[in-house]
Amino acid sequence: MAQNRMRLTHAQLADLARHAFGLTPGAPDLPADTEFEDAEGVLVAVTSGDGLSVREIPRWRSPDSVRAELARRGWAQPATWVGQPPDDVSGLPDRLLVLLPVAGTAPDSVAISLGAAVWADRAVGRELVIVPVPVTAGDPELPWLELAAAYGAGPVASHVDPRPPTTGGRAVMFTGLSGAGKSTIASRLVELLLEGGHTVTLLDGDEVRTHLSAGLGFSKADRDTNVRRIGWVAAQIAKHGGLAVCAPIAPYAATRADARRLVEEQAGPGSFVLVHVATPLEECEARDRKGLYARARRGEIAEFTGISDPYEEPTDAELTIDTRSSSVDESARLVLAHLAGG
Numbered sequence: 001m002a003q004n005r006m007r008l009t010h011a012q013l014a015d016l017a018r019h020a021f022g023l024t025p026g027a028p029d030l031p032a033d034t035e036f037e038d039a040e041g042v043l044v045a046v047t048s049g050d051g052l053s054v055r056e057i058p059r060w061r062s063p064d065s066v067r068a069e070l071a072r073r074g075w076a077q078p079a080t081w082v083g084q085p086p087d088d089v090s091g092l093p094d095r096l097l098v099l100l101p102v103a104g105t106a107p108d109s110v111a112i113s114l115g116a117a118v119w120a121d122r123a124v125g126r127e128l129v130i131v132p133v134p135v136t137a138g139d140p141e142l143p144w145l146e147l148a149a150a151y152g153a154g155p156v157a158s159h160v161d162p163r164p165p166t167t168g169g170r171a172v173m174f175t176g177l178s179g180a181g182k183s184t185i186a187s188r189l190v191e192l193l194l195e196g197g198h199t200v201t202l203l204d205g206d207e208v209r210t211h212l213s214a215g216l217g218f219s220k221a222d223r224d225t226n227v228r229r230i231g232w233v234a235a236q237i238a239k240h241g242g243l244a245v246c247a248p249i250a251p252y253a254a255t256r257a258d259a260r261r262l263v264e265e266q267a268g269p270g271s272f273v274l275v276h277v278a279t280p281l282e283e284c285e286a287r288d289r290k291g292l293y294a295r296a297r298r299g300e301i302a303e304f305t306g307i308s309d310p311y312e313e314p315t316d317a318e319l320t321i322d323t324r325s326s327s328v329d330e331s332a333r334l335v336l337a338h339l340a341g342g
């Protein structure tokens, strides 16, 4: 009898799918006596004394179902292409099975939508069957020839870019103590972006706590929920090529890492920019614009970051800003330069 229930990541689900489809030998390494579910809570597998038993693979199309579709269409062993189309499509056959290796991504990831869109755009007039497959583009778990054979395909060509496609969308997350200067620098950054003709969505801290995170307090669980929600919204914006700017305290490294993962899963590597506004506690406390530090010192506010609650200094920030040596405008321009790739 399984004791625990665990949600699998997209990468673990792909691993499980490869195993269930017989694409790779050996079972994924999963904890014993556990039920495993996907992001929607569907029970996908169980480990018990008898080993791993796969119940359902909800997201990926099995090679059997793809072969059945090809047979229905009367496509015997169609030519197969793995990955993106070639620059010159003139030599491609009229019918093509396209396999997109997109293991580890969300079902609505840009790797899939952009991959399919590029084919639709380039291969106009051809009949295509496009199938996302649970194989890693950059470091495939099996040779393309074997992969294609599993899906019932004939001659194979490939053009796989190991870098996942990106939408160009980004999310900038400022992190730091209360009073560090996050909101002030974020506002200046937004002004500079607008002046430069960019569109930007500012997930303002007060508005987030009034709407998106209404009712949440400052316990670890509530802060984690708040920061993950911000990360999720920022990811949706970045996924469609937008730019999101947010400035929560985000005191916990693991939760910031969750936000990074959410954004990078949707908008590709490098799309999440963490900016540590590293103003020391003494300086924030001396500023005490809202009088919160004084109240926290008097014990009137419990769990106050830096006083009676932790702040885990980032070790993975793309930028670290010292507001004692950098003005508001200079700090905002540092972030702008990073976004521009300079």
Ligand SMILES: Nc1ncnc2c1ncn2[C@@H]1O[C@H](COP(=O)(O)OS(=O)(=O)O)[C@@H](OP(=O)(O)O)[C@H]1O
Binding pocket: 177, 178, 179, 183, 205, 209, 218, 222, 223, 224, 226, 227, 247, 248, 249, 250, 251, 290, 292, 301, 302, 303, 304, 305, 309
């Ligand atoms: N206990 C406690 N600890 C820290 N901060 C507190 C607390 N209670 C209220 N405030 C006010 O809430 C603002 C921080 O909210 P965040 O949403 O950024 O926090 S978190 O990321 O969820 O940790 C923070 O605003 P900023 O000064 O803009 O950072 C504070 O004004």
Ligand SMILES: Nc1ncnc2c1ncn2[C@@H]1O[C@H](COP(=O)(O)OP(=O)(O)O)[C@@H](O)[C@H]1O
Binding pocket: 176, 177, 178, 179, 180, 181, 182, 183, 184, 185, 247, 277, 287, 289, 322, 323, 324, 326, 327, 328, 331
């Ligand atoms: N170099 C600087 N960068 C940012 N803020 C600064 C700087 N120097 C002084 N400040 C002041 O520090 C305060 C920071 O407040 P705020 O931006 O609300 O911080 P946070 O959003 O991190 O809580 C503001 O009053 C701002 O004018």
